[in-house]
Amino acid sequence: MSDTQQDSGSIRVAVLGAHGRMGRRAVDAISEAADIELVARLGSSDRLDAALDAGATHVLDLTVPEASPQNAAFAVEHGLHAVIGTSGWDASRREQLVAQLGQSPRVGVLIAPNFSLGSVVASAVAAKAARWFESVEVVELHHPDKADAPSGTAVRTAELIGQARAEAGVPASPDATRHDPHGARGAVVDGVHVHAVRLRGLHAHQEVLLGGPGEQLTVRHDAFDRGAYMPGVLLGLRAVASHPGLTYGLDGYLDLD
Template sequence: MSSTIKVAVIGAAGRMGREVVKMVLEDEALQLVAAVSPSAGAIDAGALVGKPNTGVTVSATIEEALEHSGADVMVDFTVPAAAYHNTSTAIRYGVRPIIGTTGLTPEQIEQLDKLCKEKGIGGLIAPNFSIGAILMMKFAAEASKYMPHVEIIEYHGDQKLDAPSGTSIKTAELISQVRQELRQGNPNEEETIEGARGGYYNGFRIHSVRLPGVFAQQEVIFGGYGQTLKIRHDSYERAGYMPGVNLAVKKVMTYAGLIYGFEHLMD
C-alpha cells in the first residue's frame, strides 16, 4: 500500500489555501486529490497557484470534492461560518480534518472530538501553525509562573473577522493553566471609553489591533517590580505557516480524536 498521504484543500483559492496547495504539490510524500473553492470555477488546482496542471479540478463544494477523492486528510483555511460544516462533513467521509480557521466554540470542538473518536480518526484545530508562534505561547506560559501580571496585544489586518485572535485566546488559555486568576490594575479603575482596557480573560486583558498593512503579530507583556518582559512573535508571510501545516498533515495520521492546539504536536 502506498504511504503517500492524500490531501484535500478547502478554501484553495484563498491566500492561505493557495500556499497549502503549493506545499502539498512540492512534497513527494503528499498527493493533492481535491481542492475546493466556490468562486474559482472549474479550473485545475495547479493553474490556481501558478504550477503545471495536476489533473485535480477545483470543486465548488466540499461534498463534491470528498465524494470520490479518497482523501486521507482535509486542510481547511476558510471562514468561521463554514468551519464547523466543513469539519463535520470531512469526518463523516472518514477524512481527517486539519482546521486553521478560528472561531469554533468550545461546544463545537467537543462535538467534533466526539465525531472523530467515533470514526477512529485524528483531527487538529490550530489557531496558529507557525512554529515560532507556538514557542512564543510556551514561553509566555512559563513566564507567567513567575510574573503573573500580564497583558496581550495582538495585531492583524483590518479584514480579520474575529477578535480577539485565536492565537491570543490560545495563549491566554495556556497562561491560565499555570497562573491563578489575578485581577490586575487599580480595583477602582473606570473606563471613560468602553473597551479601553481591552477584553477581560481570567484577570488580565487582551487587546486587538486591526489595521491595513498589518499581517500578524502578537506581544505578551509581563510587568514586575522595576521591570517588564516582552515576548513577541511577528509573521511576515503566509509561507511561514507551511512547515507547521506539513507536520500536521503527517502527524494527524497517527492518532484518534480531535486535538486543539498545534503545541501538542511539538511535545
C-alpha cells in the same frame, strides 16, 4: 476511507478553501512536498463528496467559521483525518466535535489557531513564564482586513496563560480600573486582558507583556507573510493520523513540556 488507505501511511489531501489567500499558499506548499499528494482543490461552490471521489485521506480546512463545523463533521463521518485552520472553534463547537469523534476512534483532527511554529513556541514560552510574574497582558496586531478580534492566536495564548497561572495559584493581575466606559482595557480571556490592533502595513504580530517589581519581560512574535504558516500546515498533515481524537493547538504535536 478503507482500512487499506488508513494503513498505507499515504497522505492524500483535499484542500477546502483552496482559492483563498491562505488556501492558495497551502496548495503550493503541499504540491512541493515530496511525501504529500494534493488530490483536490475545493472552493465554496464545490461538493464535499469531491474529496471522496479524489481518494483523499486528509482534508485541510481553510474556509470560514460558518462552514468549518460542517466540513469537520463530513471528514469525521467519512473517516478522513482533518487539519483545521479556520477560526470560530469555541469550546461548545469543540465539544460537539469530540462527541462526533467518539463514533470514529481512528480519526485524528487538529484545530490550529495558528500554524506558525514560532508563534506556537512563543505562546508556550509566555505561558511558562506567566506564573512567575505579577502582571500579564496580550497585545495582538494584525492587518485591517482581518475579520475577527481578538485573534484566535491571542485567545489561545490567553487560555494557556490563564491555565498556567491558575495551576500555580497566581492571583489576578493587579488593576485598579473601576471606570472604563469605552473598553480601553480590552477584552478579558481567562482573566488575561487582550488588546487588538488593526493597522495597514501589519501582517500578524503578538506581544505578551509580563511585569513584576522593577522588571518587564516581552515575548514577541512577528509573521510577515503567509509563508510563515506553511511548515506548520505540513507538520499538521503529517502528524494528524497518528493522533486520534481532537488536538486543539499545534503545540499538541510539539514537545514543549
